[in-house]
Amino acid sequence: MPGLELLSTLLRVDSTNPPGNEGPAAELLRQRLEGAGLEANIFVSPGGRRNLVARLDGPRDRPALVLLSHTDVVGVEEERWSHDPFGGAIADGFVWGRGALDMKGIAVMHAEAAAAVAQSDTELRREVIVVAVADEEAGGVEGAEWLLDAHPEAVGFGQGRPAPEVLGEGGFGLSGIIDAPVMPIVLGEKTALWLRLSAEGDPGHGSLPPRRNAAHNLMKVMGKLSGYRSPRIHPVMRDQFRSLAEASSGGREKAFRTLAGSGGPLVARALAKQLRAAGTIGALLADTVTPTQVSAGYKHNVVPGDAQGALDCRLLPDTDPAQFVATAAKTAAKYGVTVDTIGLNGSPVSERGRFYEIAQEVSRTLASNMVVVPSLTPGTTDVRAFRKRGATGYGWVPLVLTPELLATIHGHDERVEVKGFERAVELMTEAVLRACS
Ligand SMILES: [Zn+2]
The missing domain is CATH 3.30.70.360 (Alpha-Beta Plaits)
Structure with a gap:
């Protein structure tokens, strides 16, 4: 299965930040992408941190599609894990390791999607750029922020091109909020x-x-x-509550409808x-x-x-x-x-562009009752660095997590379900193909 072996190998690279040591992870992704015919480069920051950029050429009159991930991870309390956090074990239907969800798993989804596009006979109507940066977990100073300042042209900006469309983290699907699974598409960050x-x-x-x-x-x-x-109710959250109301019934529907309505701000204050x-x-x-x-x-x-x-x-x-x-x-x-x-x-909230529709449609193929909602995130991600330079940014990952699995991000026993991961690779490929053809 594409991606599984690569993910397991990537998880064996201890890129705990600080110090990061993202080099071997960037190298693994470079090999995979070059092998599929992409032109890949590793940009080294002044502090020696390695940022991978791989590209598929396409017409430049449309915004480039940037698939953004990070290769560093946060630390672990090893004694609290059931498997070696840097062992890449595939056991009990899961791939285990720090970064399985945040965000090496997604880096692999992006890489496999771009590789599949490269090896298909699709005629690209825009550039596709895979970016896997260092240093996200410590603010991106040696990663996204540096890369965007030092090499904006490599990541979809300038040279007469419209600002890129960026797909990053922040939007896992979630079960357990309402009866149906909910897929947020993140448009902005606090x-x-x-x-x-x-x-x-x-x-x-x-x-x-x-x-x-x-x-x-x-x-x-x-x-x-x-x-x-x-x-108060931010317009993006108002739209989210409206969609949740439509998918709920009884008291819950009423609550979401109230939050989405003109009385919402009053309720929020109360x-x-x-x-x-x-x-x-x-x-x-x-x-x-x-x-x-x-x-x-x-x-x-x-x-x-x-x-x-x-x-x-x-x-x-x-x-x-x-x-x-x-x-x-x-x-x-x-x-x-x-x-x-x-x-x-801070960064501006993105408008819903063409990719929003694609993510919405592709998410619905994951479950017939999937409720797709626009969202914000309370934390910051590297997508911020792109949004504040004019890009349209989305946080979207076609993978549904239970609250228990969600809590493993920055927690113990971080892992991704093999089946869900494989399906996510397929859906990411589908979304990227549709977005660039
Ligand atoms: Zn992350």
Whole structure:
């Protein structure tokens, strides 16, 4: 079966980031793609990280189709795994290993799809570019971001071409949400905004409470800012709820219909306290602010003169980050706390282009009752780097996961079902063929 052996081999490469060591993984993909007739190159970043780009030439008056994956993985707690996380075992109907889902499994789907297109007699109507980058799990500085800055022409930009269409991660099908399986097609991501808080106060002896206590004021500000802010229904989520309502019945249908309707924003506000319990969906209905770092003082009876903290803010794509920071700074200033932006990473939401329709149709062949919905993701992926440079980006993987399997991503016992993977390779091939012919 195409892809299975390649996936197992790729999983044996320990590309835990840091340090990454994506080289051997990029090399395996290069061999596979060159063997199928693609022209492949490995672009080495200043930090020595290896990014694979392989291409099938086609007319350049249409956007190139970029199949984007990453070859690095997050770390493992080996003793918690039932199989060697870097063993690539094929057992009990699964392929086991760190990266089986995030995202070496998808890199193989992309590679096999491009190889199949190359070896078919299809007359390509656009370029197809397979991109497997390094360093995604640490922000893409040596991967997608660097590649796009240093070699934009290699990944579908410039040279008189319209901006590319990019297919990346973020959109696994899910069972267990409603009775039918749900396939999200991700059109956008929340904006990541990281803030540093600094408080100044009066140092002194712990026996005498100071007028301005830096640690106390920092905690107050963190408490005031953190949580689910401005709950509302983003247009993409409104469309998602509409589709979910159509596929549901009874109380569930009513709930989704209410969320999709004109009363949706009101309901979201009323539910603000329950959004945390709603997991991913809850995170997609508000801007979230999560305290992640706190530091102050060095001894229990000494009042520190300063205190620092950090907030991880994830904003809905239509929240203006500058406005958000200004409001936070105003609140913080009341307590003598200053707010500095230490990181901001956002991208526009993509329109539904031709590939959306193809992904929708192909997803429906996976199950007759498949409910395909547009979606956002709370986290960020490398597709962001393309979207912010003008590309249309989609997160779509034609594979349905149970909640249990979904939890193995960045968790223990990450694995992909052999049957589901093989079917996903076929469907990815089908989608790419339709998108480029
Ligand atoms: Zn990933």
